Amino acid sequence: MSLLKPLLILFSLLLVGVLPAAAQSDPEALRPLINNLADGNYDETQRQIEEIAATGNAAAAPALEALGEGDLYFRKSDGMVFIAVREGKIYQLTDPLTLEAAGEAGRRDVKKIRVNNRLRRVIRSALGSLTLMAPDPGVRMAAAEAIFTARDPDGIEALDIALDAETDDNVRRVMQQARAAAVLNSDLGPEEKITAVGTLSDMGNRQALSLLLSVQSTLDPDVQAAAADAISKIEQSIAAWDAAQNIWFGISLGSVLLLAAIGLAITFGVMGVINMAHGEMVMIGAYVTFVVQEIIRTSAPGLFEVSLFIALPLAFLTSGLIGVAIERGVIRWLYGRPLETLLATWGISLILQQAVRTIFGPTNQEVGNPDWMSGAFELGQMTITYNRMWIVVFALLVFAGLMLVLKKTPFGLYTRAVTQNRRMAASMGIRTPWIDALTFGLGSGIAGIAGVALSQIDNVSPNLGQSYIIDSFMVVVFGGVGNLWGTLVGAMTLGVVNKFLEPYAGAVLGKIFVLVFIILFIQKRPRGLFALKGRAVEA
């Protein structure tokens, strides 16, 4: 084999060299090269990938893509290479060049071609040069980006050809940037390089900065001066965007706090019950999401993208019903005895945690992110992740919905009446015990839907609730007990303050500073940001 391989390579190189046109049109010419990927260590695989890239034959792209994703296998019996997808105990094979089905193979008949990070980088840049002329603009864009990261001077020629043929303006821009990156890494003259620095300076993001910083020392003095200007210009614009990014992080943290606290704002803020089991309601909501996703995975995989919307009402009902049960079973006997309530609900929280641990096991459960919750987009120089953005939107929607329920529905009216003056409300014919139970259920249900959202960013384990309970109390007390607006403003303030402290003080100290700040604040204003005034306070 060791003799055969160089021969094969030589042979295929000859073919490519002598008959480039034939190689372009005939994917079969690639077959020996692709099959060569089957053996050897990482270094040899890297050489083989580079050889494949050197043919410039776009037909190799699917095979390389599969290799990068770890889907390329070889059959042990004859050393043929296939794209294989696992289905249970067997693998479905696909021919890597013709992309036609090629039968199936058992688990032990095929072996995966191993790749590591270094190879993935090589594959990425190889794919870049192979797919520059692809018909799909998205693929061309990705190809140009890959060349930008690889900064390979050999790519300039291919880019020039592609730029001539390019019709899409966005792709064209990225290609020019990629060309600039490659030029800076090449031995072209200073004029070319100064133009390239100009292109990168207009690009103005971290990638451009990183590139300029890394090549700066290798440039001629003239170009170096231009690069230094570009660097300071980019750094200035990034600093401005950093402040904006920090505010966004703060709002995003604030929205998580708001979600966790808003249910508590009802049970503690409106009803005055110190509910230590509040975090567990959030946890149960997250587990409902997990169960819903499990059922969808096994019986209706097509519904996965909407799994969160199915989970929302179920989480609300589950947590809400458990909340009503807790109120009817325990808390109603303890009204007016805050210390006992605290201890009893703390006990309930331990019982719920251990129950979940017994049913689902102590390990984290996997809750998947639907596609629309994954990834990020760039706004200027800011990176905004979709899951955080949707959680901000969701938190505000929940807040608005809750406001609506409390202000515009008969149930909300009863709730407010009962909390403001219980005896008078009772005299008016309101069944106060049921209003208590339903209000507590509402608060718990809201905590449940918060759990659905938090399952997207935190891990779903029996301890999920514990990490939010202290923060939730902090938000409600800081914002002013009994006032939903206070909770909103409190959560956002704490989020932003936390995020502005974190870069300077670190995450640990930052948290301590926030706590100290709240303690001092409560000393000054014991009733929080938005204190309720009037007789309700005394009641």
Next chain:
Amino acid sequence: MKSMMTKLALAGLMTSTMIGGAAADDDTIKVGILHSLSGTMAISETTLKDAMLMLIEEQNKKGGLLGKQLEAVVVDPASDWPLFAEKARELIEVNGVDAVFGCWTSVSRKSVLPVFEELNSLLFYPVQYEGEESQRNVFYTGAAPNQQAIPAVDYLMNEEGVERWVLAGTDYVYPRTTNKILEAYLKAKGVAEEDIMINYTPFGHSDWQTIVSDIKTFGSAGKKTAVVSTINGDANVPFYKELANAGIKAEDIPVVAFSVGEEELAGLDTEPLVGHLAAWNYFQSADTDINADFIDAWHAFIGDEERVTNDPMEAHFIGFNMWVEAVEKAGTTDADAVIDAIVGVTVPNLTGGYSAMMPNHHITKPVLIGEIQDDGQFETVWETSGTVVGDAWSDYLDGSKDLISDWRAPMSCGNFNVKTGKCGGSGS
């Protein structure tokens, strides 16, 4: 209600007689299992309790030990560090166990140390830890920093060409000590101060936006950057989610983790994490017969084909077999005899080699670097050619580089200072 009470009382009576009966029964050798079954650490430690029960059951099938059956005594220290010491005392004094397998966090180990010293019993500790300790009654079957952290950094430096380092950890003793060692090591290798960023976060930290964006900024200084993560347990899931969402790929900024194993990945969609690294002494994907047998036995015992195996389980496998062999060699379960007999005992590990107990009560282990795969498993991309001897005292820290540990007869010292020639140089 009444019948319920009677039933409860009856059950209580039965349990107490069972315990009483067991205590009186001299035909068994008792093995203590000291792992949290509730509280924050239950997530990691419950699995180890089950692994120990399986190992004991298998040993009993093979005819037990010294002609007697083994009996497991399980207690729950509930992730409460002082309770670990109380439960350890209970195991040794009340239940009369001959060896204890347990603890996970360093603080729980520190909490039980005096108990084992005072009552002269044995503890097998299965988790990678920060080193800087060697105690006569404790056997460290997890990795010391030179068996995990240092080889991982070497790999990144040589194979990935990393020049800029983020050391991110949870704020407690293991990450702080490990990062101190790594910082000293990196500086000794010529890495400049400004190319190292150190960051600590609280336990269970869930908002990683700022730190991930800091890493991104730090990584855009034109040099290849990597993250060395000693982030503990639960906080990893949101960290990796944020990394994936922020589009940080392993090809650009790889993260090598020392606390993320198969068990931690079970709660994650690993598709976006492919290529990030972990350094351990064992991966479930190890392609050996002994490992395949172990996995089959584990699946049969736990009754779930989906459950994974991980590095601390292998450490218990090695530690338990070492103890069994040492007891057979000594012919008794007496602690002093076992401590003398166990040094030099060599047993097979699950990656196809052998591990030996060294005089410093650490063991020899191979070091593996694995990349996360989309099925939640690791693929070994690099491994040491042989095994590495666990080093109790780091060679890169000022206070400890002159210290050695040797519990064999003439020296019998856990912190012998080779400069002053005296036992008890510094440290514990």
